[in-house]
Amino acid sequence: MISIMFSLLLVPLFSALLIFLIPNSRKETFRPIGIAFSLITLTQCVYLLFGEYAKTEFTILSTFQWIQSYGINLHFGLSGMSTLLLLLSSLLVFVSLLSIGKDHSESKGFVGSLLMLHFAINGVFISGDLISLFIFFEALLIPMYFLMGIWGGENRRYATIKFILYTVFGSVFIFIGTVYTAVLSFGVNGRLAVDFETLSSLSLLESQSKTLFLLFTFGFLIKVPIFPLHTWLPDAHVEAPTAGSIMLAGVLLKVGAYGILRVSIPFFTEGFLAYKNLIAILSVIGIIYGAIVAIAQIDIKKLIAYSSVSHMGFVMLGISAGGFLSIEGAIIQMINHGITAGALFMLVGFIYERRHTRKISDFGGVKISMPRYAAIFLFTSFASIGLPGLNGFVGEFMILMGSFNSYKILTSFAAFGVVLAAIYMLWAYQRMFTGPIKYEENESLSDLNSRETASIAPLVLLMLFIGIYPNYIESFVIQEASFLSDTIAMFKDLK
Amino acid sequence: MTTVSEILGINYVVIAPTLALLLTVIVLLFCTITISTPMYVKKYVSFVGILLTLFTIFLKFGLFLTDGVSSYFTEKILLDEFALVGNVLVGMVLLFTFNSFWKTSELIEDKTTEALILILMSASGFLLMIDAENFIMLFIGLEIGSISLYALAGLNRGDQLSNEAALKYFLLGSLASCIFVYGIALIYVSLSIIGVYETSIAISFIGPDNVPLTTFIGLILIIVGLLFKVAAAPFQAWAPDVYQGSPTGYVGYMATVAKVSSFIVLARLVAVSLTFIIDQFDLFFGAVVILSVLAGALFAANQTDLKRLIAYSGVIQSGFILSGISSGVYGISASTFYLITYIIQLIGIFTVFSIISGQLSSDFQISNISGLFKENKFITITFSIFMLGLAGLPLTSGFVSKFILITNLWSYERYILVTVLMLTTVAGFYFYLRPIWVAAVEKTENVVEKIQVKNSDKLLLGLLAALTIYFGLLPDTLVNITRWMVEGYL
Numbered sequence: 001m002i003s004i005m006f007s008l009l010l011v012p013l014f015s016a017l018l019i020f021l022i023p024n025s026r027k028e029t030f031r032p033i034g035i036a037f038s039l040i041t042l043t044q045c046v047y048l049l050f051g052e053y054a055k056t057e058f059t060i061l062s063t064f065q066w067i068q069s070y071g072i073n074l075h076f077g078l079s080g081m082s083t084l085l086l087l088l089s090s091l092l093v094f095v096s097l098l099s100i101g102k103d104h105s106e107s108k109g110f111v112g113s114l115l116m117l118h119f120a121i122n123g124v125f126i127s128g129d130l131i132s133l134f135i136f137f138e139a140l141l142i143p144m145y146f147l148m149g150i151w152g153g154e155n156r157r158y159a160t161i162k163f164i165l166y167t168v169f170g171s172v173f174i175f176i177g178t179v180y181t182a183v184l185s186f187g188v189n190g191r192l193a194v195d196f197e198t199l200s201s202l203s204l205l206e207s208q209s210k211t212l213f214l215l216f217t218f219g220f221l222i223k224v225p226i227f228p229l230h231t232w233l234p235d236a237h238v239e240a241p242t243a244g245s246i247m248l249a250g251v252l253l254k255v256g257a258y259g260i261l262r263v264s265i266p267f268f269t270e271g272f273l274a275y276k277n278l279i280a281i282l283s284v285i286g287i288i289y290g291a292i293v294a295i296a297q298i299d300i301k302k303l304i305a306y307s308s309v310s311h312m313g314f315v316m317l318g319i320s321a322g323g324f325l326s327i328e329g330a331i332i333q334m335i336n337h338g339i340t341a342g343a344l345f346m347l348v349g350f351i352y353e354r355r356h357t358r359k360i361s362d363f364g365g366v367k368i369s370m371p372r373y374a375a376i377f378l379f380t381s382f383a384s385i386g387l388p389g390l391n392g393f394v395g396e397f398m399i400l401m402g403s404f405n406s407y408k409i410l411t412s413f414a415a416f417g418v419v420l421a422a423i424y425m426l427w428a429y430q431r432m433f434t435g436p437i438k439y440e441e442n443e444s445l446s447d448l449n450s451r452e453t454a455s456i457a458p459l460v461l462l463m464l465f466i467g468i469y470p471n472y473i474e475s476f477v478i479q480e481a482s483f484l485s486d487t488i489a490m491f492k493d494l495k
Numbered sequence: 496m497t498t499v500s501e502i503l504g505i506n507y508v509v510i511a512p513t514l515a516l517l518l519t520v521i522v523l524l525f526c527t528i529t530i531s532t533p534m535y536v537k538k539y540v541s542f543v544g545i546l547l548t549l550f551t552i553f554l555k556f557g558l559f560l561t562d563g564v565s566s567y568f569t570e571k572i573l574l575d576e577f578a579l580v581g582n583v584l585v586g587m588v589l590l591f592t593f594n595s596f597w598k599t600s601e602l603i604e605d606k607t608t609e610a611l612i613l614i615l616m617s618a619s620g621f622l623l624m625i626d627a628e629n630f631i632m633l634f635i636g637l638e639i640g641s642i643s644l645y646a647l648a649g650l651n652r653g654d655q656l657s658n659e660a661a662l663k664y665f666l667l668g669s670l671a672s673c674i675f676v677y678g679i680a681l682i683y684v685s686l687s688i689i690g691v692y693e694t695s696i697a698i699s700f701i702g703p704d705n706v707p708l709t710t711f712i713g714l715i716l717i718i719v720g721l722l723f724k725v726a727a728a729p730f731q732a733w734a735p736d737v738y739q740g741s742p743t744g745y746v747g748y749m750a751t752v753a754k755v756s757s758f759i760v761l762a763r764l765v766a767v768s769l770t771f772i773i774d775q776f777d778l779f780f781g782a783v784v785i786l787s788v789l790a791g792a793l794f795a796a797n798q799t800d801l802k803r804l805i806a807y808s809g810v811i812q813s814g815f816i817l818s819g820i821s822s823g824v825y826g827i828s829a830s831t832f833y834l835i836t837y838i839i840q841l842i843g844i845f846t847v848f849s850i851i852s853g854q855l856s857s858d859f860q861i862s863n864i865s866g867l868f869k870e871n872k873f874i875t876i877t878f879s880i881f882m883l884g885l886a887g888l889p890l891t892s893g894f895v896s897k898f899i900l901i902t903n904l905w906s907y908e909r910y911i912l913v914t915v916l917m918l919t920t921v922a923g924f925y926f927y928l929r930p931i932w933v934a935a936v937e938k939t940e941n942v943v944e945k946i947q948v949k950n951s952d953k954l955l956l957g958l959l960a961a962l963t964i965y966f967g968l969l970p971d972t973l974v975n976i977t978r979w980m981v982e983g984y985l
Contacts, residue, residue: 070899070969131898135889140886145928149936157932161925168924172917175901179913183906192902421707 001051002061005076006043008086008122011041012093016115018069019108031097031105033117038094041118044085051447053078055476057483058196058262060128071180071191075128080476081261081331082125085254088338089125091117091458092250096243099346101353104241110151114243117143121251129195130178132261138171139260140224144244151241159239166232170222177215182269184208199267213271217264217279223256226296226316227277227286229297230309237305238358242349244475246299249308250342255333257315261331265484269491272322280320280403285412286313291420295427301358303428304344306410308415311337316401317407317414322488328481332473333395336466340384340392341343343459347377350452354445360428365437369445375432376448376456381425383463386418416428496769502527504567504904508558509574510626511551512582516619516654519544520612528610534607540595541611546778548618554581564983570690573628576980577766580831581625581759583751584838591842591959592748594951599744601652610650614748617643621756621985630679630689630717633760637675641724641754644749648741656857660740667733675720675856681713682779694768714769715779721764724757727783727813728790736796738806744854744941746802747845750809751838758834763876766984773821779842780821787814788919795926802859805844808885811919812837818916819900822907824984828977835893835973836884836966843881843959847874850952851943861933866942868935874948877960879931884963887920888929892966899974936977958967 017035019030058079066074093114097105104110120143123136141164148160149192173472182192185202203247204212220228237245266274290309297303315337318330350359350373351366367374379390386392396418404411438441466473506512522540526532554577564575600610620639625900627633632641645668649661683689685707694714697705719730724735738746756880792809800802817832851874852859853866868875884891897920904913948956966973 018590066969066971067895067974070902087902135894136655138889138894142883144937149932157937160932161928164924164928172921175898176905176913176917179902179905180897183903234690372559381876428907 001048001053001076004051005061005078005126006042006049008044008126009045009119009252010036011058012115012119012122015029016112016119018114019112019115022108023220024108027106027108030108031100034111035094037115037213038090038097038118041122042087042090042094045083048078048083049087051078051083053080055080056084056478057277058082058128059479060195060197061442062128062158063195064336066131071189071193073129073193073195074125074132075195076078076132077128077196078126078392079426080478080480084331084335084473084476085125085251085258086122088335089118089121089247089251089255091199091462092338092342092466094244095458097457098242099246099349099452102152104122104243108149109146109337110241110243112248113143113146117247121247121255124255125258126274130181130199131194133259134171134174135256138168141167142261144248144252147244148236148240151244152239154239155235156239159235162232162341163236166229169414170219170229172219173215174193174219174274177212177219180215181279185465196262196267199434202267204229204246204268204270209303210268210274213264213275216268217260217271217275220259221279223259224253224316225309225431226313226315227282227289228287229232230290232308234302234305237308237345238299238301242345242352245349246342246344249304249345250338253308254338257319257330257334258483261327265322266487269487272488272492276322278324280317280410283313283320284414285318286310287317287414287417288420291417291424294457295420297424298360299358299486300360300428300432301345301348301352303360303424304341305371305487306481307421307424308337310421311341311384314396314399314414314417316404317410320484321399321403321406322428323402323405324482324485325473326371326399326406327476328477329395331404331477331481332466332470333399335473336383336391336395336463339459339462339466340380343380343456343463344384346459347373347380347454350448351445355441360431362439363442365440366442366445367433368437369443370447372447372453376460377433378429379460380431385421385425389467391463391470394466394470429446499661504575506558509553509567509572509627510588510623513549513619513622513626515613516544516622517550518617519547519697520619524592525553525638528695529631530824533666534601537608537611541597542593544615545586545593549586549590550757551698552579552586553733555579555582558595566853569767571629572626573691573801574626575763575878576983577763577930578626578757580976580980581756582622584755584835585618585622587624588748588755588842588893590953592751592846593847594955595744596748596910597848597852599609599742599849602855603742608649610647613643613647613650616746617641617647618752621752625647625756625759627760629815630682630691634672634676637720637724638672638881640753641672644668644753647745647749648737651742651855653859654855654857655741656740657742658740659859660737661791663733664737671720671723671767673731674716674723676835678716678718678720681709681716685709685713691763691768695770696961697776697896698768698771706772711775718761718764718776718779720877721757721761724753724784725761725813725816726810727817728810729783730788731787731810731813734809735798735803735806738802738809739800739859740857742855742857742860743802743845743849743852747842747849749972750785750845751841755834758816758830762830765820765829766981768985774817780817781909781912783813784818784821785915787811787817792919792922796922798926799861800847801857801861801864801930804861804956805841805940808923808927809841811923812885814919815897815900815916816927819903822904823985824981826900826903826907827984828974828981829896829903831977833896833900833975835977836896836963839962839966840881840884840893843877843956843963846873846952846956846959847878847881850874850946850948861930862941864930864934865937866939867909869942870945871943871948873953874946874956877956879935880960882927882931886923888966892963893965895967895970939981941947950956
């Protein structure tokens with residue numbers, strides 16, 4: 001199990017280096033090599049799913065001595081939530097490598113950056129201490145910087161710098177939090193131990209717990225993003241190339257929520273209890289605000305970007321409600337949103353490659369020329385809205401049901417988010433796909449070819465599978481969700 | 496005879512690096528004024544001289560193992576951990592910058608030997624400064640080193656910017672030297688002592704509360720003199736002009752050697768002389784640190800000349816290093832780690848600049864590297880690694896050094912400093928990523944053509960970039976070395 005965990009880091013890194021070494025004259029090999037290596041990682045993740053750590057809380061499996069004189073070690077481990085997210089990220093890397101057009105797949109830098117991104121993401125999800133978490137959290141930025149900067153849209157310079165500065169600004173708080181925790185831990189253990197096992201045994205004063213919770217959560221919330229801190233997201237999503245958007249919406253947003261579930265809540269629970277109402281209010285504002293702004297968008301990619309704000313608001317609402325059901329729902333919603341948002345961005349990418357526009361009004365009647373595409377788009381929209389029987393429903397329903405006990409009014413408002421989602425998604429679908437063809441450019445659009453269908457198919461199948469049989473995915477997160485909700489309940493009782 | 500030399504503490508091993516450099520200089524001088532010598536002989540002579548210096552530094556370790564911390568030449572030369580680390584660093588700077596400064600000197604045809612002599616003399620001066628126990632010795636070393644650097648800045652006579660740089664450096668540097676000497680005089684007037692250890696003994700004797708004001712002013716003036724050399728704000732005004740104007744091939748050497756020796760001396764001053772009264776300097780050091788990082792970040796944000804950008808980034812980095820030096824013994828070790836990783840990146844960056852724009856050029860606009868990546872992949876990748884290292888991104892040594900430093904500051908409860916430093920780091924991402932953007936990301940019509948990079952340059956850049964990554968992934972060795980340096984001063 002340990003060797004597989006490390007190969008999750010090393011295989012993407014090695015494949016990226018390999019791609020950089022292949023001469024440019026063999027550029028048609030970049031995509032097959034990338035796909036082959038991401039398939040290896042994907043297989044390993046599936047194997048992990050059946051392993052002994054797939055249904056547990058976070059278990060540290062391996063320790064490295066890093067800076068001995070300070071007593072800083074690096075730890076790596078696995079848990080149910082990590083395994084699911086690793087699987088999600090591997091799947092998304094795999095399908096985005098499959099889906100990208102020729103101008104991207106034959107570029108060494110693009111495929112290489114995507115694999116480097118994969119390396120950093122895997123690193124985040126297997127980190128067992130604050131320092132390695134921070135290292136990989138920041139290392140995400142380098143490949144994203146190049147992906148967005150080189151292959152992005154018109155306004156990429158502004159979007160990239162905004163994205164980088166926002167994230168770095170947030171990570172400064174995480175950094176200070178890490179340093180603070182390390183110094184506190186030094187007082188108890190005599191060394192700067194910040195691994196998750198030591199942290200859970202660290203008893204903090206209430207004021208310390210509050211400060212640390214604020215420091216960490218602020219950094220992670222920028223990444224989620226929550227309502228007033230979300231402004232980098234639409235720019236970044238719109239300007240990033242398709243594969244970049246898929247990874248950004250599918251995985252990078254989850255890194256923020258993952259950090260809150262992994263670090264902020266279990267270790268700084270008193271801080272969480274003090275500020276959870278604020279987070280809940282902000283996330284409900286985010287749900288409604290994101291959905292309303294999405295309705296007004298004329299750019300389909302921007303619409304999906306704002307829908308991400310709305311959907312991630314559900315995740316944060318579930319987390320802040322803090323019950324077993326709501327946390328479980330939040331984790332499942334993270335996975336589901338990764339699948340659906342990834343699929344939607346991929347679909348937008350397909351049509352952008354054909355038409356070179358993303359304005360909704362430039363389309364109309366596309367269903368006639370691209371029936372298969374329209375069907376898949378409708379299906380994914382339904383999943384995104386949360387139609388019962390598809391994956392989106394499972395997470396959002398669990399979150400709403402779980403949060404209702406703690407926040408009756410807020411949850412009632414949040415439920416409107418689902419209605420609004422139906423408005424913006426279906427209205428966009430109506431404007432783009434139904435009716436007669438308005439512009440003659442749209443008549444000659446070719447339907448999805450087999451490669452594109454193959455790249456979207458796994459996501460569509462997953463949407464259906466999770467929607468019909470949510471028990472399976474739930475079984476991986478039960479342990480972790482109950483651990484988190486028990487911790488929260490315990491601290492509540494202490495008060 | 497033996498007894499007399501023992502009493503005087505005459506030991507030639509302890510000043511052997513300085514002597515080795517002097518010997519090299521004399522050989523070079525002899526070669527130039529007597530017989531006409533081909534270029535390659537000069538090259539080998541100076542290179543062998545540098546290797547000899549490194550070997551003699553190695554000998555000093557042997558002496559240290561037998562003698563421990565001790566002083567020689569009637570308490571003028573000191574052999575301690577700071578001296579050893581400083582010597583090694585100066586030797587390494589010489590070795591790593593040899594490639595650049597040799598090629599630059601080769602281009603200045605009629606002054607090749609002069610340039611080499613100036614460089615080796617300045618190194619010998621800075622070595623003496625690092626070894627000095629006596630403030631007068633310290634001043635002599637500083638002056639030998641600095642005066643050579645002033646001349647080096649203006650060596651390219653035809654270039655107006657180079658002349659300007661030399662003049663500015665000389666005038667402001669002399670002013671700093673005046674301040675430095677005045678500080679020594681004040682300390683001598685108030686306590687009748689002029690030594691590093693003597694100061695701490697005197698202060699402990701009269702009690703930290705009874706230290707006369709003149710001593711305080713004297714110490715502050717000495718520190719100001721040293722802060723001038725490391726370009727900490729508000730003494731940073733010379734740095735951008737000098738970096739911009741001096742021949743690019745020399746700036747890497749000039750910037751690093753002065754920084755290394757001044758910081759090592761400053762660290763020893765704080766760890767030894769000020770050890771009983773360091774908390775009374777907190778406000779002074781804190782103000783300098785905050786001013787440095789803020790001024791550096793503000794000015795760096797809108798520079799279009801890359802050499803000026805690096806100069807202002809140097810002001811920020813000086814602030815970072817100083818913040819550690821002024822907070823405890825472990826802070827000094829963290830700062831030394833920071834210093835070492837910083838000079839590696841700095842040498843790398845200036846090597847890249849001199850490869851791109853030629854050794855003798857003065858200003859280096861950001862447009863000079865637009866589209867660099869297209870034809871010059873290796874240079875761009877190493878350059879990006881150095882820039883990311885300066886920014887402090889994880890997986891590079893910049894992150895580890897910042898992490899250790901901030902952890903130390905936090906444990907000393909310097910929360911304001913930490914906040915300011917971390918905010919500067921965010922701002923840093925803006926201006927450190929911009930050159931990478933211009934070089935590798937932005938699509939542009941007029942790209943830099945393919946530059947022939949010599950194998951020696953490739954090796955050097957590869958080594959420096961590898962070190963930057965290595966110390967980011969496995970910093971343990973270097974941390975242990977810097978911890979060893981301060982262990983005796985706890």
